[in-house]
Amino acid sequence: MESRENLEEKYREALSNYLKEQTEQALYQGQKYSRKTIEHKISPEEIISFHKSTLMDTYEDLPDEVLHSLDFLLEVMMGYGIAYREHQNLKHLQQELKSEIEIAANVQHTLLGTHIPKVKDLEIGAISVPARHMNGDYYHFVQDENQCVGVAIADVIGKGIPAALCMSMIKYAMDSLPDHRHFPKSVLESLNRVVERNVDPSMFITMFYGLFDPETHIFSYASAGHEPGFYYDAEKKEFTDLTARGLLLGVEKKTQYEQYEKYVAPGDMIVLMSDGVTECRTSEGFIERNTLIEFIEKNMHLSAQEMVNNIYKQLEKMQHFQLRDDFTLIILKRNV
Amino acid sequence: MEFQSCVKIINEWDIVAARQLGRNVAKELGFGTVDQARITTAISELARNIYLYAGQGRVCIEKLYENGKSGLLIIASDEGPGIPDVRKVMEDGFSTSGGLGAGLPGVKRLMDEFDLDTNVGKGTEIRATKWLR
Amino acid sequence: MNIMIDVKDIDSKATVKVKGEIDAYTAPKLRETLFPLSEQQNVHMVVDLSEVSYMDSTGLGVFVGLFKSVRSHNGEFRLVGLSERLRRLFDITGLADIIDINSNAEGGVK
Numbered sequence: 051m052e053s054r055e056n057l058e059e060k061y062r063e064a065l066s067n068y069l070k071e072q073t074e075q076a077l078y079q080g081q082k083y084s085r086k087t088i089e090h091k092i093s094p095e096e097i098i099s100f101h102k103s104t105l106m107d108t109y110e111d112l113p114d115e116v117l118h119s120l121d122f123l124l125e126v127m128m129g130y131g132i133a134y135r136e137h138q139n140l141k142h143l144q145q146e147l148k149s150e151i152e153i154a155a156n157v158q159h160t161l162l163g164t165h166i167p168k169v170k171d172l173e174i175g176a177i178s179v180p181a182r183h184m185n186g187d188y189y190h191f192v193q194d195e196n197q198c199v200g201v202a203i204a205d206v207i208g209k210g211i212p213a214a215l216c217m218s219m220i221k222y223a224m225d226s227l228p229d230h231r232h233f234p235k236s237v238l239e240s241l242n243r244v245v246e247r248n249v250d251p252s253m254f255i256t257m258f259y260g261l262f263d264p265e266t267h268i269f270s271y272a273s274a275g276h277e278p279g280f281y282y283d284a285e286k287k288e289f290t291d292l293t294a295r296g297l298l299l300g301v302e303k304k305t306q307y308e309q310y311e312k313y314v315a316p317g318d319m320i321v322l323m324s325d326g327v328t329e330c331r332t333s334e335g336f337i338e339r340n341t342l343i344e345f346i347e348k349n350m351h352l353s354a355q356e357m358v359n360n361i362y363k364q365l366e367k368m369q370h371f372q373l374r375d376d377f378t379l380i381i382l383k384r385n386v
Numbered sequence: 387m388e389f390q391s392c393v394k395i396i397n398e399w400d401i402v403a404a405r406q407l408g409r410n411v412a413k414e415l416g417f418g419t420v421d422q423a424r425i426t427t428a429i430s431e432l433a434r435n436i437y438l439y440a441g442q443g444r445v446c447i448e449k450l451y452e453n454g455k456s457g458l459l460i461i462a463s464d465e466g467p468g469i470p471d472v473r474k475v476m477e478d479g480f481s482t483s484g485g486l487g488a489g490l491p492g493v494k495r496l497m498d499e500f501d502l503d504t505n506v507g508k509g510t511e512i513r514a515t516k517w518l519r
Numbered sequence: 520m521n522i523m524i525d526v527k528d529i530d531s532k533a534t535v536k537v538k539g540e541i542d543a544y545t546a547p548k549l550r551e552t553l554f555p556l557s558e559q560q561n562v563h564m565v566v567d568l569s570e571v572s573y574m575d576s577t578g579l580g581v582f583v584g585l586f587k588s589v590r591s592h593n594g595e596f597r598l599v600g601l602s603e604r605l606r607r608l609f610d611i612t613g614l615a616d617i618i619d620i621n622s623n624a625e626g627g628v629k
Contacts, residue, residue, distance in 0.1 A: 099420045124419060128427045132492040136478045139491075143478070207576040254580055256612065275612035297613030301583055325576065375575070 054096075057087060061100040066108065091138065093131035098124045151211070155183040158214050162221050167193040170264040171385050174201075175354030177362050178324075178378040186213025187324045187376040190224060192232065197264050200232045203276065203380055204257040205324040207298075213376075216253055220245070234259040234272035235309040238296065242274065242307075245300035255299040258322055262382065267314045269382075272307045274299045277325040280343065284317025284386075289343050292320065316386045321346060324378040346381075354381045392446040393433075395464075401433040404445040408460065411447045415456055415518055424496040425458060425516055431489040432462035432512055440466025440509070450515065457517040460497070465509035472504060521545060524552050531562045531594075538570040541578030550581050557585045562594035565622075569600025579608060586618050597622050 064083050068076035087097065102120040105112055162185075166174045178187050186206040193199050204220060206213035223244040227237060237259045245255055258279065260271035273294035281292045296307045314320070323342075345364055349357045358379045365377070391411075393404040408429040412422045429445060436443040443464025450457040469475055478491050490512075494500040499515040522545035523538040533556040541549060557564060564585070568574070582598065589596040597619045601609065609615040 095420050095423055099418070102419070121419060124423050125426075128423050132427070132489075132495065135495050136491065139478045205576075207580045254583060254612075275614070277611060295613060295616075297616065298583070301587070301614070302617070 054090075054092070057090060057092060058100050058103070060086075061097070062104045062107075065101065065104050069108070091135075093134055094127040095124050095131045098127055151183045154211070154214075155180075155185075158184055158218065161218055162188055162190075164190045167191050167199050169193070169199045169262065170197065171267065172199070172262060172264060173354040173383045173385055174199075174380070175356070175358040175383075176378075176380045177358040178376070179362065180376050184211050184214035185376050186217060187378040188217045188220060189322075189378055189380055190221065192224075194232065198232075198261055199264070200234075200237070200259065200261045201322070201380065201382065202237070202257060202259050203322045203324065203378060204255055205276065205376070205378070207254045207256070212253070216249055216255065219248060220255060220257075232259075232261060233309065234261055234270055235307045238272050238274045238299070238307040239305070242299045242305050243303065246303050249300050254301060256325070257299055258294070260320070260322070260382075262314070267384065268311055269314050269320060270309055270311045272296060272309045274305075274307060277323060279323060280319075280321040280339075280346070281312065282319035282321070282346070284315060284319075289346070291339075292322075314384045316384055318384050319346075319350075320382040322380040322382075324376060354383045357381050390446055390448040392444050394442070394444050395433050395436045396442045398437060401430060401437060404429050404433045407445075408447050408458070411449060412458055412516075415449060415458055417458070417516070417518060421516060421518075425460070428493045428496045428514055428516075429460055429462075431493050432460060432514070435489065436462060436464045436466070440464035443509070455517050457498075457515050460514045461511065462514075463509065463511040468506040468508055468510055469502075469504045470506050472502060476502075522548060524549060526552065526556065528556055531559050533557075533559075533562060533564045534567070535565065536567040536570070540572055541574040541581070543575070543577045546577040546581050549578070550584065553581070553585055554588065557588040557594070557596075558592060559594070560592050562589055562592060564589050564594060565597045565599060567600045568598060568602075568605060571602070571605070574605060574608070576608075579612065579614070582618070583614065595619075 060083060064076070064079045067079065098120060102117065102124075105120075106117065166176060174191070176189055176191075178185060178189055180187070188202070188204045188206075190202045191199060192202075202224065204217070206216045220241065223241055224237075227240060238257060241255075241257065249255075255274070256276040257274045258271065258276040259273075260269055262269045271292070271294060273296045275296060275298035276294075278294065279292040280289045282289050292312075294308065294310050297305045342361075345361045346357065349360045352360065358381055361379060362377065389411075391407060393400055393407055395401065395404065405426045409422055409426050412425045417425065429447075433445050436445070441464075443462065443466065446461040446463075448459040448461065450459050475490050476494070490502070493512075493514055497514040497516050499513075499517075501513045502510070503512075504510040521539045522541065525536040525538075527534045535553060535556075537549065539545065553564075553566075556562065566582070566585075571578075586596045598609075599620075599622055601620055606615070606620065609618065609620050614620075
């Protein structure tokens, strides 16, 4: 580390060079010098003091007014010096905060981790990307002893850390559900009670829960105010909304949810998403659900996982790589 | 205690008087122009806090001699409302929002030592020292 | 902050007009302005959203909170002037079943 005296000497040199000859080269030295002084946390008032003493040593007959004016300038720069030091410290604090959040995001990732199960006759693809560090979206797969697979997709209203904390609670509530087969309707009803009791009154969760039985190929599902997914009918080559009515989790204590059923034929697909998918804003406005269908059709020849990856990449590009909301997309596809 | 002199802070002009006092003492002790400016800026901030939020109080300047070192001590005291959350006013970023205790982190950085005693409803005393290097 | 909130509060009849965008940045202001109104006994609160150009789910949270607060004070809560997009948001979330979003601004029911 260079000493303060050394830096003052350097300033004297650089300034003298410039006073001798006003070249761009000499100015460039000045710019390089400032990089060094910033690195050594030299404050603006000190630079002015370097400046003044250089002038005093170089010119004997300097008018007093010039020196006084430098004293005045030094006083004015004090405020900037304080602001500069504060800025340095805040920058440091921000770094700390950032790394803390990164650690929290890793913890969350581990807490909320889920494995995509292997299911007879069903191919599953899933992707979830947070808008910031922490994800307020959540998806989860469970497989019971009858090989039935349950899929949950949820979105906390709100983003960032509060949403993420809330999600961890949902995850634990789901883990502590009784072990028998998870009927969508009863899953949502018990989670609703947990959320209603434990979460801030202006925080809500939307959730879709589905259960696929690989023996009967029946997909039963229920929704708590969640963005409707799509159903693709392979025979008709047609997409329809996978509509299910139901109130958000956490609004009313005794909400009852309706359960729907659908027979999944070979080649059929179920597409589930968070509202981050349809709330993607591009320069031309919101992404319409039709645009999303076009994306799905374009990628239909791929595996379920490749499909969701590709669709995410395309939507990300459309938004110029800036996600406004957490993004989650799941595709379930019955093998032909 | 070698030497102490004080300025009462009642109106904005007293801030100038406190600065002047601080600068004179700093010069006598042999502080350079940059440190003089730091000391007077610290005095300004402390006196301004008294003027704006405590109504009135005083700023005293003391010369210190310890272990062959000499230094300048600022004591700013008032019988104002006190500072309810010292940790908060000592946080960076808070000062920009104004309000009681604004600028204290800046004072702390300008000086070598900083000490704050406050009682809500009773008042505040801040002691800040700069040592001659 | 890109939001404007006009409030007329006379004898527990609160008429509110919101203009601009309701998102994570403006929602706190909306909440702070409207919550005290919702805590009056028997309040009648009408919020006009016809000049809201964008609202995300954070805004939804504010309105659900307001609705619950008004209801617990034996009041009435209505939202008017919803755009197609907003209407869809309330439909999907099931909130249209519990919050009145179908009245006219003047108070009559369509």
